Structures are given as structure tokens and as C-alpha cells.
Amino acid sequence: MTHVLVTGATGTVGRHVVDGIRDVPDLAVTAASRDPVRARDRLDCATVPFDFTVPATYRDAFADVEALFLVRPPALSRVRRDIVPALAAAVGAGVEHVVFLSVIGADTNPFVPHARIESWLADAGLETTFLRASFFMQNLSTTHREEIRNGRLAVPAGNGKTSFVDARDVAAVAVRTLRTRTTGAYDLTGPEALDYDAVCRQLSAVLDHDVAYTDPSLPRFLVSRYRLEGDLAKVGVMAAIYTTARLGLADRVTDDVHTVLDRPPIDVRTFARDNRSAWL
Template identity: 35%
Template sequence: METILVTGASGKLGKAVVRALVDKDFNVRAATRKTTKIRWTDRVRPVLFDYEDHTLFKAALDDISSVFLVAPPLDSRAPDKLIPFIDKAGEAGVRHIVFNSVMRADLDEKNPLRIIERYLMKSELEHTILRPNFFMENFTSGWIGPMIAAGTIRVPAGEAKTSFISVEDIARVAAACFQERRYGEDCSLTGNEAISYGQAARIIADACGRIVNYIPISEEEMVQLDRHHGMPESSIRYRVRLFQEVRRGHMAEITGVVKEVTGKPPMSFKDFAWKNSEVCEVRKAA
């Protein structure tokens, strides 16, 4: 069976993609800057990988014909990091790249992930572009998790709605794209409903059996919070732009792509919250 190189394999999405590929009987080479982050199994082997260390590209790409490509999150320098790797992948004989972009990237030609999309489109490589909405997992293992532990979600989303999607659903789509060789396709991936952060807080509160509030904050307040947490200025600006899209209502669209591609509807936020209520409890105890 083919071995697929998964970049970002230790991340929220990458981990789910590794599982979905193994479920479809692919072997996985799991790329990470720290190999101890990856659980070694018969089908999953870690490989040391860093976009910023080109000497690692050759071993990662050895005997690989398909790559799941993930950019470091909120990274305005993502094109400088990924484009040399895409070039090297082409030279090494890779045929198909499934690139994880972000919903609405195509609205802004300056979006770093859009620049990478464009580069892939112009390349000789077969490619598939996935544009997922905000991940549900931001509320558990991601940056909103600690806010839930503290009892209040603070984001500058106002009352705007978002069609959150689980990484499990994105991963199932990605695995189908490799299996069915869905070359040349680009698709926006969303959950099956759009909800506000206030609604999300209430659903999580219900599932976890504890109070979780939502306070809509201003952009400036988010900037101050992110600075307090030591986030780089370029990432702060990136996140500000993402939430501008949210407030404009651009992230509320619902597409039927997950069901079309996988045959199964995407997970609802309620099911996600109940499935992960233990995580909320563990965070509460921590």
C-alpha cells in the first residue's frame, strides 16, 4: 500500500488525517520537528521535518508520491516556508498534493495560504485544495480550550455565526481525496450548521455540566490578550483578519461537501461537545 507523507502530523488536523489514512489502509510517514510526538505503529512512522531546514526534505520525500500539506498556523511567512518544499516534492517525484488551506482564502489574493494555493495551481503537480472553516477542536485542544477552563470565551466575533467543522470530518475528506485521486478540485469544508460563539458556549456548558459564558470582545482586546500570551505580532494581525471575516458573516456558509465526498454528514457541534465533555472536565480539574 502507498505511503503518504503527512506534514503537521502532530497537530490537531494532522493527527486526525493520520488516523483517517490508516483507516483506509494507507501507510503514513508522519512529519514533525520532534519525533517523540508521534506514536510509532506498523503503519505510522515518524520522520524529522522542518520547513525551515531544507536538508530534511530529501529523507521525508524518499519514495513518496502523495503529500498532505499543512502550513504552520497563523504564519504570514507560510509561502516562504512551503514553496521551496513544494518545488522539492515535484523534483522528488511526488504526484499529488492535498493542501489544507482555509475557508474564504480565495477572497484575498494576499492571504498567505491563497499564495500557496496559487503556486500549486500553476505547478505541474496534481493537487486538491481543502478550505475548512474554523475547527471545533479549537474549543478543546486549541486556543479556546483554556478560556473554557476559565469559564469565559472571549473572542471578537460579536453575534456572527460560524459553521464550525471537526478535524475528523476534514480528515475523512482528505483521505477520500487521496484514495479517489480527486485531482484539480478545491472545496470549502464546513459543519452542517452555523452557530454563534454564544450558542457554542451554551452547548459546551450543557455537555460539561458547568457554566461557560461568552463575552464578545473588541479586536483591540484580542490583540492585548494575544500579546499577553506572547503571540508574534504577525500572527496577531493574521487572527485579527480572520475575525473580521467572521464578523462580516463570511464564515457562516454551509456547504454539503463533507457528505458529498464521504457519504456521511459532518459532526454537529452538540455531538462534538458531548463527545469531548471529558476534556472539559479534565481541563477543569487541571
């Protein structure tokens, strides 16, 4: 039996990793959370208190753990200060295999925090699996949920295409690599790259109302999104992501999901159908 600690277990990908591990007889799961009681209620599995920024939580969290599903919380960008101490504790506690939720392009862009985490893990002598995921379809049902409900999606991506991936596929690949203890790096995308006009057409086909795409200027997006989010760092990251798409740098499609799972990745239409209730 391999004991897996899932960080980010209450998040978009981690919750599906917890679900997936439950179905694997040779794996046992513990969900790490800053609020383990709430996490246990939501996930119905063993939980442990864990906070990257609170070293006192490390010892119990990593006790008897052989494999780690590692999620960098979006708010923690200072890798050396906020992430590395926990990773060092995991190594000290005997963790052998780390499956890290990274981001597509982390191998060529040293400025993303994921690149620094990959580099630290590679030097630590662990077995590592890097899941370099494209943009999650779930951003449409979380961050952009209200807009889509109201029939208008405003992102400054122009006609640029994005190879959206369903977080459920990312989680399924994670569970497979944890079960088979497969190391290496995978670029995880959906089956095709779509521009936001096409995404809105897919959403309109599934919902009872039309969803229109508007392409605001970058300053306009920054101002209106900041009013909504009140978090400058988050809005800055969003602007960078949509600008990358606008420049045609987010459209690479790979076979990696298909290769690992032996089935095609989930497409945007299926994602929209499965999550229809989010926008009603």
C-alpha cells in the same frame, strides 16, 4: 500501495489523517515531524525528520513518496521563502498528488498565504486537491480551553455566525481524496453556522458548568490576548478571524463534507460531547 507523507502530522488535522490512512489497505503512511522520535511515540507509525525551513531534511522525507498531505504551519507565512522550496523538492522527488489543507475563502482572498500556495501548486503540474476548511471546532478545546473551563469565552465576533467544522471531518475528507485520488477544491464546513452565544449554550449543555459569551472590543481583545499568548502575529490572525465573523463573512455552509463522506458533518454538540474531558 501508495506511500503518503503527512506533514503537520502531530497537529490538529494531521494526526487524524495519519489515523485514517492506517485503516486504508492501499495506503502507507509516514509522518513528517521536526521531532520524529516524539512523533513516533505519539502516532505509532513510521516517521521522518522534516522541517520546511531546513532543506537538508527534504531528500529523505520525500524519498519514494507518491502523495503528500500538505499543512502550512501557522507560524510560516512567507510562502516563497519558507514553503515553496519544500514543494519544489517534492515535485523533483516525483510526488504526484498533493492534498493541501487550505482555508475557506482562499480562492477569493489573495492575501492569505494559502492562496499563494494553491497558486504555486496549480502551476506545478501536479494533481491537486484543495481542502478549504472553515474555522475548526478544535479551537474551542485548544486555544480557548482555559477560558471555557473557567466559564467565559471572550472573542470579538459580535453576533456574527461561523460555520465551524470538526477537524476530524477535514481529515476524513483528506483520507478519502487520497484513497480515491480525487482532485479539485472543496469548501469544508460543519452542518450549520452558529454565533458564539449559541456555541456557549451548546457547551453549557454538555459541561457541568455554564459558559458565558462576552464580546470584548477589538483593542481590549488584542491587549488581553497578547498578555496570554505573547505572540503578536498569532493574536493579529485571531483578531482578523473574529472580525471576519463579526462582519457576517464566516457563515457560509456547504454540502461538501456530506457529499464526499456520504454522511452529515459532525455538529458542535457532538464535538463538545466527544471532547468534554478537555474542559473539566
